[in-house]
Amino acid sequence: MRTGIISIVGAGPGDPELITVKALRRIQNADVILYDRLVNEELLGFARPEALRIYCGKAPGRHSMPQEATEHLMVEHAAMGKHVVRLKGGDPLVFGRGGEEALTAAAAGIPYEIIPGMTSAIGAAASAGIPLTHRGIAASFAVVTGSRCREHGAPVDWAALARGVDTLVIYMGMANLGEIRAQLIQSGKSAATPVALIENGTTALERTVTGTLGTIDKLAAVMKISNPALIVIGEVVNVREQLLGLQQTVRAQIG
Template sequence: MGKVYLVGAGPGDPELITVKGLKAVQQADVILYDRLVNRLLLDEAHEGAKLVYCGKSPDRHSLSQETINSLLVKYAKQGNVVTRLKGGDPFIFGRGGEEAEYLRKNGISFEVVPGITSGSAAPAYAGIPLTHREYSSSVAFVSGAGKNGEDSGQNWEHLAKGADTLCIYMGVKHLPDICEQLLRHGRHPKTPVALVYCGTTDEQQTVTGNLENITTKAKMIRNPAMIIIGDVVRLREKIQWYEWLELEKEQPSQVVFG
């Protein structure tokens, strides 16, 4: 009997995987990986390791979750070390909990290796701290996949009046609906909003606005992107370190910080 590692690959930058996660990649006989996993991490697999692409885009899955579950059990029962490599953290909107349940049900030994989730990493790379003594003392990680607050009217009301900072995953497609729900339930129209596309990577782009205008300003932003809502977004103007770093590489003698 083999073993399964449920590993968080991190938010995009391959250097942000944990040491334990990297070891699980290097030691694996079989790696089942998702769409958002940086392909450079797969280069760390040993020669002869089997690589299985699982897809998992918001609108389309190459393999169903049921099929992935079955493959994890199948390969482990063949005596393999199996690494299930997921973008971000496996237990934050990664269905890692479902896979862990299925492995347990089938008597498969497994370990969970947490990863850095894009909900914290993308804002950090955009210069947006999720908490700040003057702006925010609470954060909520939210799935934005539901449309028009489907079956979650009370939830949006709670979010609008609850956490200071909202980090919304998988919400770009439904951004107009999200803004409408928050405004309807009392969030101030001038509440700052940021969208961070491909956070922590060379393709990172950030667009800022507020609940009234972000839908118009962010028309060109697509998935994968994080939505950050709250007063902490104002701090980006002061601490957008990633952009300064890139500028410093291009024009090191001309960069002025502040």
Template sequence: MIDLGPLTRHLPEFVPGSVWLVGAGPGDPGLLTARAIHALATADVLVYDALVGPDIVALVRPDAEREFAGKRGGKPSAKQRDITERLIELARQGKRVLRLKGGDPFVFGRGGEEALALHQAGVPFHVVPGITAGLGGLAAAGIPATTRDTNQAIVLMTGHYAVEGPEATDWAAFVRTGAPLVLYMAMSNLPAIVAAFTAAGLPPDTPMGFVTRATTPDQKVLVTTLAGAIEDTALAGIEAPTITVVGSIVPLRAALGYGDGRP
């Protein structure tokens, strides 16, 4: 394990009988926080998600238990209620429970739901932020989330929910903000999302970017337009996990020289 040396005095004690909800970042182990590494070195049991790569899982204390609790859209996966109940059960056994999630636990990671359930059950918990893929992935792809010349805001949103019916996202409302839109979990709904953006008035030449497996050796970046998004992603083999970005910040990738001899 990594020796955190002088940082130790800044790291809280991982108390037995508690749960730490920890963000593992967008994928590169080098982007883990010192507090996340401290948790990996201390935990008695690791409960981790599908987006946590094997190189990060390998950093856990060698004698710690490991339990996979990944949730992937469209595939058999653990039920959220079962995961939460397991966290409570393990903590009540007096174990130091590390709940490790890709990105940040409170950004589309269900960490808020788990924290609420832990609090209601009287289980002590601690939240360790991580670099969310919606921002870290953009940076790794050479797409600044903000610049003074392009945007004063950015919207992080999910593409996972319904695009039609009473629970549908009000796509037009987000388009009207004029801010770049960063979508998590959009690939399975991409045709419907493109149609919704088009119906909301986004021009066909609106820039779109796709960052797959951000910050990992398998990272792939595609820059296209709203009109070309469906065909181009299919041709390029863009699949989940992918961050999708729409708007004025996408062309900055080319302006910074990415894609021209750079990843």
């Protein structure tokens, strides 16, 4: 029996049109697709009708399938000669556990490939009109997780991030937003620093709420921001406000 292949594929930040051509071709050729919660299900419509579709999504505090079980299925189907697509939201190597899955495939002797995707930090911020770097305002940005599993080592060094990075982009941070805010302010970040919360970035349900670091957790509660949501902290958030202001001026002139 021939050995199959595992394609670890990034599906992009939510808008199905933001997937890469190469990723779309892998979906079209797949025998088995194991897909995550943040994958836009419209993409599954490009798969062959006979392709097996297996949901293995993970929500905060709710895993439909343990990671070990997902990796077992991935290897099991590939060992049967199937082309397995492990379809993941954003980029598979940015908080996507794609590295772990590649190691599992390699350890099992299964050929694999990694197809990059647009990560949410890039896609959602751009969709909301926020440049992560901007001349004269921000020359650096960091992408960081707002929730760290206890077994995965030391906590995030918020003090170093507060001092050394112009723009912070935080994934999976809504549940700990109050603690993150407190840690950054305690580390010297001004409470007046602009913050944006981008909910369902790049999709038709996208919603962006802006405020300041000092009150963003209270604003998030009032506005009922829910996952998936991205947190952007830095002066670049003000560029969005400038763009919106200019758009309003243009509309008024046209009207």
